[in-house]
Amino acid sequence: MQQARAYMGRRRRPRPIARFLVESEIDASAAATATARASAAVLTAPLSLEGGLAAELRPANLVQRVLSLFGNVRPGSDLSHFQLPATFNLPKSQLQLYGEVVYCDGGDYLSRCGTGKDSLERLAAVVAWSISTTRPPIFGFAPYNPVLGETHHVSRGSLHVLLEQVSHKPPVSALHATDEGGNVELIWCQHPVPKFHGTSIEATVYGKRQVKLPKFNETYEVDCPNLLIRLLPGPSVEWSGTVRIACNDSGLEAELSYHRSNSFMGMGGDGRCVKGKVFRSSSPEDTICEIDGYWDRTVSLKDIKSGEVSVLYDANLAIANLVTPEVKDEEGLSSSESAVVWSEVSEAILAKDWEKASEGKRKVEGTARSLEKERNEKGEVWMPKHFSLSQDKNGNWECWPLDKSVPPAPIVVPSSS
Template sequence: MQQARSYMGRRRRRRAIRHVSVESEVDASAADTATATARASAAVLTAPLSLEGGLAAELQPANLVQRVLSLFGNVRPGADLSHFQLPATFNLPKSQLQLYGEIVYCDGDDYLSRCGKGKDSLERFTAIVAWSISTTRPPIFGFAPYNPVLGETHHVSRGSLHVLLEQVSHKPPVSALHATDDGGNVELVWSQHPVPKFNGASIEATVHGKRQVRLPKFNETYEMDCPNLLIRLLPGPSVEWSGTVRIVCKDSGLEAELSYHRSNSFMGMGGDGRCVKGKVFHSSSPQDTVFEIDGYWDRTVSLKDVESGEVLVLYDANLSIANLVTPEVKEEEGLSSTESTVVWSEVSEAILAKDWEKASEAKRNVEGRARSLEKERNEKGEVWMPKHFSLSQDKDGNWDCCPLEKSVRPAPIVVPSPSS
């Protein structure tokens, strides 16, 4: 069992309104101090989602499909499920922040480090495309992560790469990510805003937000989005990624379109739901394809040079997302009380033990504390402020997050090398 200390914060005052960060929230209420200390006493880390999907196999009950269908019996079609509270029996033992982070710091073949090693802009661009595909992880039918509470953080290092996430908004739920490496070769700045909607026979989660990958040494910035998550309830249960992903580098004038879809299906039935197909082209002449992309994101994806006809393997899932290593705590004293693996530790422990009564109670406690702190802020006229990001929204309602620090410091949680 890992030990952690509460992380104290300072309150910032501005005129009659007080701006508070999550650390001051944790310690603001004397009634919550003992509870906060207790939950900061353990960090529970679980295996990342990979091709094996072992966690789901361990937790999956025999009547999962019927139980999932019963959940949505009273939900009307078109309903926004952003704040739909799942029973603990449907939760993976990890937060959504952890899942976002894992697609960056859990990668067997480290496709991210390749992005800054290309000899020209075209080679770097195709490396970015390969890495984007590597962030596609096998979704699991019938299970979902915890909804992060406001101010929750997740901080992990893999080698020289340091990744920091923070839940910067609760209504709507917005997560921010910042990652840098020690050599200044790559920087990631993301904001994530999922909007799941119930469509009667399916649930589709559209992930809004801006994803940027920056290669400072080449003055190149790549902007991209991610596919939608489609959960089919009827006629047969399935879960898959769908939709079109665009990757754009204005600095080099290159662009890619990737279509995630079900191949050879009839009315959404049959076929393979893990197909990805696309192209790379110059933004100035989108009709002229430079490379064709084709394959399956859980197997291999090929890259075909249209001019020469040469075909190469762009991405290999067995190298990237198979046999992933579980992170571990390296420095117990560095753990923040807002760290995801600490905030949800009791819930995760109970889920792993299949003690559903304890898991439900622990989950209610976490969510109840968050509601109490929100009520307390409202009564005191306090406005909560993220600790690590500035948050803004444009006229179209899109959220943008800007890191307050130039680089991410090394984390108390690390991903060990496979040989260690």
């Protein structure tokens, strides 16, 4: 893969020996121009326990329509670039969904990670925050696939979050978040791979997700659960798999299992169960704490030695009644901003004007393809603006932000008070 080879092993932006493309020339910027963007970004409510946005868009015959999409798709197929009709799209990009799990958090679980009095308390806080990033998935709807160079930049209080689509084939998204107090830093590199298995679709999210606590010199590696969409015998969508959260600096680790409880052959039971434990990496058989509950309700933490049980996570506090971001500085919006690039499409979806939505989506995606073809013909290599990245021989991606901190954004999450 030409693009992958261009990135291989590159940790710093090299001295240009050929013509490299900058932000004014990136696919997302041109795509926004091609769609004659609206005067402001289109921002929609984050996914939360209410899920009102999907309910507004859901057609009566959704299940039949979803099944018809995969009639000619072979089991085992990679769906990373499967083209969904606009009627199946949420009015937001995948970059926005990634960003929302960081900057839309009613309980501000992220800031708690840097305030624990000891390493065990800080690990527990990171576990709680990790659970807060588990948002209710919606059967039959998917976000837009971000175009190359698309960005998303949002601030909530002193926390500033920046994302960039650093690769399109395969799709790779990078995230960097910092707070002005220097308490927490996030660096993610996400590479989703959805596969069709005949009666289900499973999306595995690869890539390194780091939570850094600079004041304690601690770095936590955090996995992401898989998204499982069951088509038959009954439609459902849920998070599944094992999540590992480890801190090499403290030697502590947690393991969470997302699964369906009390089910028979995958049917029945509750699909929002989470269970796990905290232990020392050197002796995983010796459990320090047990974790048990439901990620859409409450999750408890039990100290094995003392028997004390406490509430580790409360979904009603963390992901209910979430506030929709707003544009604070329209002039400061980048033309590559997700909410700008897809503004025409999102407006049409919200108005249920499917013809206009489909036309707008074709413009954005068509412009991106044309620019890719033009670059290839000229021998140009596209470079991310905000990140450098590499891919190892096993296909794993890793990214590094080019700037030490993220600046304040033109889009903000208003105070809920």
